[in-house]
Amino acid sequence: MTEDRRTYDVIVLGAGPTGENVAERTSAAGLSTVIVERELLGGECSYWACEPSKALLRPVLARADARRVPGLRQAVGGPLDVPAVLAHRDEIVFHWKDDSQVGWLESVSVDLIRGHARLDGPRKVAVQTPDGGTVLLTARHAVAVCTGTGAAVPEIPGLDSVRPWTSREATSAGRVPGRLAVVGGGVVAVEMATAWQALGSQVTMLVRGDAGLLARMEPFAGQLVADGLREAGVDVRLGASVASLAREDGEVRITLADGGELAADEILFATGRASRTADLGLETIGLTPGDWLTADDTCRVTAVADGWLYAVGDVNHRVLLTHQGKYQARIAGAAIGARAKGERADETRWGAHAATADVVAVPQVVFTDPEVAAVGLTTREAERAGRRVEVVDYDIAGVAGAHQYADGYRGRARLLVDMERGTVVGVTFVGPGVGELLYSATVAVVSEVPLERLWHAVPAFPTISEVWLRLLETYRDRQQPSPS
Numbered sequence: 171m172t173e174d175r176r177t178y179d180v181i182v183l184g185a186g187p188t189g190e191n192v193a194e195r196t197s198a199a200g201l202s203t204v205i206v207e208r209e210l211l212g213g214e215c216s217y218w219a220c221e222p223s224k225a226l227l228r229p230v231l232a233r234a235d236a237r238r239v240p241g242l243r244q245a246v247g248g249p250l251d252v253p254a255v256l257a258h259r260d261e262i263v264f265h266w267k268d269d270s271q272v273g274w275l276e277s278v279s280v281d282l283i284r285g286h287a288r289l290d291g292p293r294k295v296a297v298q299t300p301d302g303g304t305v306l307l308t309a310r311h312a313v314a315v316c317t318g319t320g321a322a323v324p325e326i327p328g329l330d331s332v333r334p335w336t337s338r339e340a341t342s343a344g345r346v347p348g349r350l351a352v353v354g355g356g357v358v359a360v361e362m363a364t365a366w367q368a369l370g371s372q373v374t375m376l377v378r379g380d381a382g383l384l385a386r387m388e389p390f391a392g393q394l395v396a397d398g399l400r401e402a403g404v405d406v407r408l409g410a411s412v413a414s415l416a417r418e419d420g421e422v423r424i425t426l427a428d429g430g431e432l433a434a435d436e437i438l439f440a441t442g443r444a445s446r447t448a449d450l451g452l453e454t455i456g457l458t459p460g461d462w463l464t465a466d467d468t469c470r471v472t473a474v475a476d477g478w479l480y481a482v483g484d485v486n487h488r489v490l491l492t493h494q495g496k497y498q499a500r501i502a503g504a505a506i507g508a509r510a511k512g513e514r515a516d517e518t519r520w521g522a523h524a525a526t527a528d529v530v531a532v533p534q535v536v537f538t539d540p541e542v543a544a545v546g547l548t549t550r551e552a553e554r555a556g557r558r559v560e561v562v563d564y565d566i567a568g569v570a571g572a573h574q575y576a577d578g579y580r581g582r583a584r585l586l587v588d589m590e591r592g593t594v595v596g597v598t599f600v601g602p603g604v605g606e607l608l609y610s611a612t613v614a615v616v617s618e619v620p621l622e623r624l625w626h627a628v629p630a631f632p633t634i635s636e637v638w639l640r641l642l643e644t645y646r647d648r649q650q651p652s653p654s
């Protein structure tokens with residue numbers, strides 16, 4: 171078979187949400203761009219992560235909300251229509267086909283090569299195509315690695331014999347296991363426990379250590395989510411570590427470190443992510459296969475000379491979220507475009523080519539019942555960073571909009587105010603329907619609006635967003651105690 175050699179201005183490795191956006195931006199900057207993808211255009215997010223997981227969760231959360239509305243509760247008392255939920259999930263992921271993405275890529279003038287890409291020395295990439303051929307690519311300006319992550323599963327005796335679920339099976343399964351054990355207490359674990367319990371599994375969560383659920387967020391978030399999961403029937407076991415596994419008589423037998431035992435039909439490992447760099451030819455440019463690719467604020471890989479290598483999205487380990495990967499992609503694409511023209515990139519804080527929000531204002535919604543929505547610093551992070559902050563808490567149930575939203579609404583909000591600057595540096599909301607409040611908090615943190623000005627941002631009555639007003643009042647009253 172003959173070798174195919176091609177030269178482009180920019181080569182993008184991986185067509186997940188991040189790679190697609192880098193390619194679209196460099197193409198828009200007038201640079202010839204090719205993207206290499208070994209599976210499906212759209213990446214993990216579209217087919218085995220964000221999209222299918224939210225398709226499974228939407229009916230669960232809508233039903234939970236409806237059950238809290240007097241007059242509607244009785245109408246939604248029954249079980250979910252599981253075949254309809256799974257069929258809708260399949261539609262959302264386009265039945266694991268990427269035809270529509272192929273058309274989009276053509277419309278933004280980006281070439282596509284299907285196959286496994288490996289770096290082959292500076293600015294060079296070798297693609298092994300499905301027909302056994304090789305395409306050798308050379309980049310005039312930049313190579314952007316956007317290869318994302320795969321599930322990280324710990325080595326446990328007997329693991330292979332049980333054929334564990336990872337996030338891929340948890341989001342694509344076509345039948346509901348009778349009993350599902352979920353290992354981990356992070357975002358994937360709580361979301362998938364919420365979904366599968368409502369779809370009919372008896373879920374048991376096995377969470378190691380004593381940090382509880384969602385350990386990177388404000389502690390009350392994990393506590394309220396644990397309460398919600400338990401009320402839904404999930405057996406949440408904290409301080410439970412898996413010691414060994416075996417599949418016997420069709421079921422998974424789990425032995426815990428404390429000697430306890432349990433059985434399940436499937437076991438899901440939701441124990442974090444590993445970078446997809448093990449088979450990427452990193453050794454040909456002096457880097458170590460399997461490592462995360464550390465990048466600066468323009469997403470340029472700091473360890474590589476001459477500035478031709480970029481790492482964008484999950485693979486740089488800055489923030490493992492789709493919207494943040496796409497944000498980085500817009501910035502990296504613009505930086506590549508500017509540098510290709512011989513211009514200096516604007517790397518100043520909040521500059522056009524600096525992913526400043528990655529370290530100041532990362533928004534995240536956890537789609538559980540209750541939802542969690544957070545941006546900026548947590549109290550613990552502020553303490554660790556030596557920031558002087560005032561912590562303002564409010565019970566969302568006290569807001570008129572919450573009464574309208576749900577009978578017996580339960581939720582909590584926390585505002586972190588920077589005492590030196592009088593600005594908001596962190597917000598966490600927990601409660602039904604709070605996900606849609608998060609953009610307001612993100613704007614407040616990113617724009618560094620002084621609290622005095624926030625008083626003029628009037629929340630509409632009667633919405634849950636009136637919690638902003640209550641938080642400001644609580645803060646004000648604490649600063650100006652009423653005369654005794």
Ligand SMILES: Cc1cc2nc3c(=O)[nH]c(=O)nc-3n(C[C@H](O)[C@H](O)[C@H](O)COP(=O)(O)OP(=O)(O)OC[C@H]3O[C@@H](n4cnc5c(N)ncnc54)[C@H](O)[C@@H]3O)c2cc1C
Nearest residue numbers: 184186187188208213214219220287318483484490491492
């Ligand atoms: C269950 C689950 C739910 C999630 N839900 C959310 C959510 O609700 N919101 C959110 O913001 N984030 C969510 N995330 C995180 C989100 O999925 C990731 O942050 C996002 O997919 C990262 O995008 P990416 O483009 O960097 O990588 P990926 O989406 O992983 O895409 C990388 C692409 O590169 C390709 N590739 C890899 N190696 C090669 C190679 N050598 N050659 C060619 N191609 C290659 C892969 O096939 C893949 O298509 C979730 C994650 C999981 C696991």
Ligand SMILES: NC(=O)c1ccc[n+]([C@@H]2O[C@H](COP(=O)([O-])OP(=O)(O)OC[C@H]3O[C@@H](n4cnc5c(N)ncnc54)[C@H](O)[C@@H]3O)[C@@H](O)[C@H]2O)c1
Nearest residue numbers: 324354355356357358359378440441442443490535536537
């Ligand atoms: N709605 C969303 O925004 C959303 C949804 C799902 C995933 N994600 C992203 O995907 C990424 C991956 O999520 P995740 O939940 O897999 O990772 P995570 O890092 O959030 O949580 C991993 C969990 O597994 C536990 N764990 C790790 N190693 C373990 C071991 N050896 N034994 C037992 N427990 C172990 C950790 O203590 C933690 O509880 C996250 O960074 C998250 O931001 C986002």
